[in-house]
Amino acid sequence: MLLILHPDTPRDSEEYRQTMSFLDNLENVEVRVHDVSGSQQTLTELYLIGDTKALDAETIRALPAVERVIRISDDYRILGRHRYAGRQSGFDYNGVHFDQDNLNVFAGLCAVDNPENVEETLRVLKANGQVCTRMGAYKPRTNPYSFQGHGSGCLPWVFELAGKYGIRVIAMEVTHEAHVQEIDQALAEAGQPTGVMLQVGTRNTQNFELLKAIGRQSTYPVLLKRGFGITLNESLNAAEYLAYEGNANVIFCLRGMKTEAGNPHRNMVDFAHIPVVKRLTRMPVCIDPSHSVGTRDKAPDGLSDIVHATAQGLIAGANMVLVDFHPNPEKALVDGPQALLPSELPQFLEDVQLCHDTYQKRRAIWAGSED
Ligand code: PEP
Numbered sequence: 001m002l003l004i005l006h007p008d009t010p011r012d013s014e015e016y017r018q019t020m021s022f023l024d025n026l027e028n029v030e031v032r033v034h035d036v037s038g039s040q041q042t043l044t045e046l047y048l049i050g051d052t053k054a055l056d057a058e059t060i061r062a063l064p065a066v067e068r069v070i071r072i073s074d075d076y077r078i079l080g081r082h083r084y085a086g087r088q089s090g091f092d093y094n095g096v097h098f099d100q101d102n103l104n105v106f107a108g109l110c111a112v113d114n115p116e117n118v119e120e121t122l123r124v125l126k127a128n129g130q131v132c133t134r135m136g137a138y139k140p141r142t143n144p145y146s147f148q149g150h151g152s153g154c155l156p157w158v159f160e161l162a163g164k165y166g167i168r169v170i171a172m173e174v175t176h177e178a179h180v181q182e183i184d185q186a187l188a189e190a191g192q193p194t195g196v197m198l199q200v201g202t203r204n205t206q207n208f209e210l211l212k213a214i215g216r217q218s219t220y221p222v223l224l225k226r227g228f229g230i231t232l233n234e235s236l237n238a239a240e241y242l243a244y245e246g247n248a249n250v251i252f253c254l255r256g257m258k259t260e261a262g263n264p265h266r267n268m269v270d271f272a273h274i275p276v277v278k279r280l281t282r283m284p285v286c287i288d289p290s291h292s293v294g295t296r297d298k299a300p301d302g303l304s305d306i307v308h309a310t311a312q313g314l315i316a317g318a319n320m321v322l323v324d325f326h327p328n329p330e331k332a333l334v335d336g337p338q339a340l341l342p343s344e345l346p347q348f349l350e351d352v353q354l355c356h357d358t359y360q361k362r363r364a365i366w367a368g369s370e371d
């Protein structure tokens, strides 16, 4: 059972105290408290876990701090929407807001290679008004002989440079719990010049021990990639692992599905699932056109397939774009052939904004037509 409290109910109010003392006395019911910070207000939600079938919803609704009681019958108890379109979504991290309505762009290096390329990337991003980026330090590779990323060794200079160029959030994949501690330590030693969003890659979507470990910390939000060969339901359940352990600041990333039918793209682009993820859950939805499409090839109209796929995702309401960028893609150690070029960034960002604005206009056209 999910209880939504009246907006901005203070923890030290009499209403909150009375509500909690009633709930704490229920037998075999555990109460978990979770704050959801929207752009206007903070909502406190209480999750009642355990023996809740016998509870009388009317009695609970009458508790002084409670505004709404929702019986949860579906999957994704914490992250799910449970057919309540008004359920608040979103969170703030290091001065950047993420929700199911807004948009953030994370262009950057698939893999950190050297300080010169990191600095040039960040310089171009700053010149284009960007405050978020992607930087791969720990790279899961198919081939054990391929470059595996610089790991913790690059973190001090990556974080320092990010701070120098005003970057607020870096999406960075981690493949082991120890990487989170390394990030913690490097950020602390550098004086917290920037923030990190922990990325769980498609090869680790169902690495449950990794999910549990990341879910137990709430310092960093999480970008969870959809598993490339499992059902959407299985991937959304993986996201729920993070929330169940305590971290509901999760963004869900579509990155294409592995199937021969996707050829000549690297993966079958799955951005038609954006509205589905939004209907089923409260997670902001990210698209990764680079790992979906995997090539810089262009259509006869002069636009690359990556740019077209990005537009398709944004028109459908994507909230974040994770895109590979490299100042010198021929020299990139990983995924150079799919990286955006510095000369393309201004047009890319203009196109992204146009598509997001068009999505908002599409919403306005259809507003009021819900049944
Ligand atoms: C990546 O974003 O660098 C990456 C490896 O993506 P994925 O896990 O989607 O393959």
Ligand code: MN
Pocket (backbone or CB within 6 Å): 110, 291, 334, 335
């Ligand atoms: Mn890559």
